[in-house]
Amino acid sequence: MSTLIIFGLLIALMLTGMPISISLGLTVLTFLFTMTQVPLESVALKLFTGIEKFEIMAIPFFILAGNFLTHGGVARRMIAFATSMIGHWYGGLGLAGVLACALFAAVSGSSPATVVAIGSILMPAMVKAGFPKRFGAGVITTSGALGILIPPSIVMVMYAVATNASVGALFMAGVLPGIALASMLGMTTFYRAWKNNYPRQPKASWAQRIKAFRDSMWGLFLIVVVMGGIYSGMFTPTEAAAMSAVYAFIVAVFVYKDLTLAEVPRVLLASANMSAMLLYIITNAVLFSFLLTHENIPQEMAAWMLDKGLGVIGFLAMVNVLLLLAGNVMEPSSIVLIMAPILFPVAVKLGIDPIHFGIMIVVNMEVGMCHPPVGLNLYVSSGITKMGITELTIAVWPWLLTMLVFLVIVTYWPPLSLWLPRALGMIP
Amino acid sequence: MMKVLDHLEEWIITFLMGGATVIIFFAVVHRYFAGVSIPVVQDWLLGINMGWAQELCIIMFVWMAKFGAAYGVRTGIHVGVDVLINRMVDSTRAKFVVFGLLAGAVFTGIVGTLGARFVWENGMHYAVFNALGMDTGALPEGPTTPDLEWPTWIVYSAVPLGSYLMCFRFLQVAWRFVRTGELPHHDHAKVKGIDEGEQSPDVNWFALDNDLHPHDTKHHRIVELRDQDRPKNNDQEGKP
Numbered sequence: 199m200s201t202l203i204i205f206g207l208l209i210a211l212m213l214t215g216m217p218i219s220i221s222l223g224l225t226v227l228t229f230l231f232t233m234t235q236v237p238l239e240s241v242a243l244k245l246f247t248g249i250e251k252f253e254i255m256a257i258p259f260f261i262l263a264g265n266f267l268t269h270g271g272v273a274r275r276m277i278a279f280a281t282s283m284i285g286h287w288y289g290g291l292g293l294a295g296v297l298a299c300a301l302f303a304a305v306s307g308s309s310p311a312t313v314v315a316i317g318s319i320l321m322p323a324m325v326k327a328g329f330p331k332r333f334g335a336g337v338i339t340t341s342g343a344l345g346i347l348i349p350p351s352i353v354m355v356m357y358a359v360a361t362n363a364s365v366g367a368l369f370m371a372g373v374l375p376g377i378a379l380a381s382m383l384g385m386t387t388f389y390r391a392w393k394n395n396y397p398r399q400p401k402a403s404w405a406q407r408i409k410a411f412r413d414s415m416w417g418l419f420l421i422v423v424v425m426g427g428i429y430s431g432m433f434t435p436t437e438a439a440a441m442s443a444v445y446a447f448i449v450a451v452f453v454y455k456d457l458t459l460a461e462v463p464r465v466l467l468a469s470a471n472m473s474a475m476l477l478y479i480i481t482n483a484v485l486f487s488f489l490l491t492h493e494n495i496p497q498e499m500a501a502w503m504l505d506k507g508l509g510v511i512g513f514l515a516m517v518n519v520l521l522l523l524a525g526n527v528m529e530p531s532s533i534v535l536i537m538a539p540i541l542f543p544v545a546v547k548l549g550i551d552p553i554h555f556g557i558m559i560v561v562n563m564e565v566g567m568c569h570p571p572v573g574l575n576l577y578v579s580s581g582i583t584k585m586g587i588t589e590l591t592i593a594v595w596p597w598l599l600t601m602l603v604f605l606v607i608v609t610y611w612p613p614l615s616l617w618l619p620r621a622l623g624m625i626p
Numbered sequence: 627m628m629k630v631l632d633h634l635e636e637w638i639i640t641f642l643m644g645g646a647t648v649i650i651f652f653a654v655v656h657r658y659f660a661g662v663s664i665p666v667v668q669d670w671l672l673g674i675n676m677g678w679a680q681e682l683c684i685i686m687f688v689w690m691a692k693f694g695a696a697y698g699v700r701t702g703i704h705v706g707v708d709v710l711i712n713r714m715v716d717s718t719r720a721k722f723v724v725f726g727l728l729a730g731a732v733f734t735g736i737v738g739t740l741g742a743r744f745v746w747e748n749g750m751h752y753a754v755f756n757a758l759g760m761d762t763g764a765l766p767e768g769p770t771t772p773d774l775e776w777p778t779w780i781v782y783s784a785v786p787l788g789s790y791l792m793c794f795r796f797l798q799v800a801w802r803f804v805r806t807g808e809l810p811h812h813d814h815a816k817v818k819g820i821d822e823g824e825q826s827p828d829v830n831w832f833a834l835d836n837d838l839h840p841h842d843t844k845h846h847r848i849v850e851l852r853d854q855d856r857p858k859n860n861d862q863e864g865k866p
Contacts, residue, residue: 215711215719215840216726217704219695223733242740245789246688246782252680255646255687262647310831433654440650463640470643472832473687474694475703481691527707529838571709571837578831 200493204229208486218532219475222482226489236492241485248484249477252436253365256355257480258473259439260307263420263446265469267306269457270450272417273315275410276301277323279418282410285399289391291324292337293384294399299341300380303348305420305442307355309567310574313342317582328397331583332593333390339579339590340597341383343564346530348376350424350439352476353530353563357556359480360487360538364553365435366428367624371553371615373425375561378614379604386600416449429622476531483535496543503544510548514609517541518562525566529574533566534559550612553625557615561608565601568594635697635791642690646683653679678773685771685781692788699730699795702810703830705838716843723809723840727800734793741785749779809842 207228211221230236267273280297287293298316306312317338324334346353349369358365390396402410411418424442427433433441450457457465490496503513520541524533538559545555567575569591576590585593608614619625653676660671698704711722749768755761769778803809832838 211729212707213710214722214726214729215706215708216729217706219704220726220730220733221706223737224729227733227736238740239744242737242744242785243782245737245741245785249688249691250684252684255683258643258687258690259647259650262643314829314831432658437650437654440647441654443647444651463644466640466643467636468830470639470690470694471698471701471703472830473643474639474691475698475705475832477687477691478695478698478704527709527837529705529832532705574831574834574836574838577834577836578829581829581834 200229200233201495201498203233204489204493204495212527218528218536219479219482222479222486222536226482226485229489234492244485244488245481248481248488251359252434253355254359254477254480256350256365256436256439257352257476258469259436259443260350260352260355261473261476262466262469263439263443264306264308264311265465266443266446266450266457267302267417267420268311268315269461269465270446271454271456272305272414272420272446272449273298273302274319275414275454276417277316277320279407279410279414281399282402282407286401287388288398289387289396290399291320291327291329292333292387292391292396295320295324295334295337296341296380296384296387299338299344300348300376301414301418301421303342303344303346303376305350305417305424305446306345307350307352307439309343309345309564310578312345313338313575313578314582316342317579321579321582327399331585332589333394333396335579335583335585335590336593336595336597337383337387339575339594340568340601341380342575342578343567343601344376344380344383346567347372347379347557347560347564349373350435350442351560353534353560354556355435356476356480356531356534357538357559360483360535361542361552361556363556364624367553367619368556369425369428369435370619370622370624371557372560374618375557375604375608375615378607379561379564379601382600382604383597386596390596416453420445420449479532479535483532486536487539490539496540499540500544500547504547508544508548510550511610513544513548514550514558517545518558518605518609521559521562522565525563525569525572527572529572530563530566533563551616551625553619554612554615558605558609561601561605565598565605568598568601632700635693635700639690639694639697642686642693646686646690649679649686650683652676681771681773685774688781689784689788692784693791696788696792696795699792699799700810701830702799702839703832705832706840707838708840709837712837712841719840720803720807720843723803723842724800726840727796727803731793731796731800734789734796738786738789738793741782741789745779745783745786748782749777750783753777753779803842807843809840 204225208221208225211224212218230238277294277298280294281291284297285291285294295316299312302312302315321334321338325331349372351372354368354372355365357363358368420442423445424438427438428435451459521533521537524537567573570576570587576587580587580590656671656674656676660668711719752765752767755765770776771778771781799810
């Protein structure tokens, strides 16, 4: 009964269009105040202690690092490197776009940031090279989604916060699926370019390739800092995030000199603005999951679902449909923070690995970012290409379909996500 | 007066963001260099205790989160589920928008009050009376934080301060919306000049004019504008 009241209230409040964080908080306050004896003072304390975890602090650091990188000319050099390597194949710049997105995703934790960074340089270049605008927009909008699958990833940190999973293991688990998805998107790009006979770039010589690699090396080295640092145990994920923020700052301001010192406060403010919004959702989501636990709802729901004889296959299918639907109205962080605490206990009871479950959710979120009405990537692309959302939706469908196929693979083939962290001994 | 508050708010969160990053960076660097045996330098480094860095970073980010959330109301960054209300006619949507903003004000107001009470009872009462030389009687002195040993009431006062500021921002935005029909968004400047070009890297994707935010009643959706303006046969696929 209380389950129905809580979710009914939450959904009703959310549909009025108020911020998600506020609807979460108001649901908790209303319920606690009218239906329970829980002292409201404990709520005030929770508002502070809710985000008093060092792991959560990786989020603002990764956002800051990402913003420095977006400004810092790292993307431009990665694109040049990717183009010199595979630009002469069918789909040339398109394929290079997928590779550049994958590389940038390995230093940035956010999908829309990847679309901005790669897209704002590559999409105009593709149009100039003779590609139809739709093709370029489709490739970059969807490949940009790799940002949250290839580590570091803000959504993975959110999942770790909601379920107490290990951030490091999640990051490692994202590597192989990330490479696999990038390859699949690349194949789709190649196929469409080959069918339509799109232009190819002149083949670069090895000297040019080495030069492009050396130019982009400063950016690529960040992959070593983050992944190597976490894997070797040199840094915790949060420390790695802080190091990458400082490193990105140094590269942007002093090495590539694409950002002046005077612009730094603006980048800091923009990052603080975004992080504060996400942290505010986390605070209220922590309150909400405190309420759920207090009312024993996750356990009840788990028992109910198991009672219905829901097997692993059925459950995963249901989760995917549920999350895809949620992806129509919310952005990924909110979905993960609200849904993960509810779905996670069932997954554990069914013997699904928490890390595998997390990767599956992340891939699901990627799909949600690329279709209307709320897909963040779509709107960012729309800003770059000046294409309407309707037109962009048509433009992305071949790649979106590829992602859906990949989602099925990730869902029902756990070794893809679990092999690497297991081989590295990060999970049993 | 308002400008001072706006700038102070921006200045505080910018500083907290940068400060926390620098602190963690130096804590990590310190940890590694203290392990390297360089005569004199190592002794000096070992003498510095950086154990408080993590705690300070958390405190700074919590403060940043509270004040940044208030700043976020002003910049219209808080995401919501607006798919439904954005498909309503302007006058109906306006009612929902005002309701949402007032709900935000109510929530932050309540939380601010709860937080203020909590802070008052956990040390501020004692501290104020003590400072004024009044009899503190049986008032609790309140706990301190583990590493920095700061009184927690000072640290926790981020909740009432930030929440009241946020409450004020919600009311401010609501007032402006009722009067002008405008909501804070980054996108509106672009509605006027839709020219070809790159999206600035400064774009704030959480503040775009999509269905994560209510559309206001003054501007038309940028997306619809583009769809209408665009000739049908522009750059069709297959004709490079």
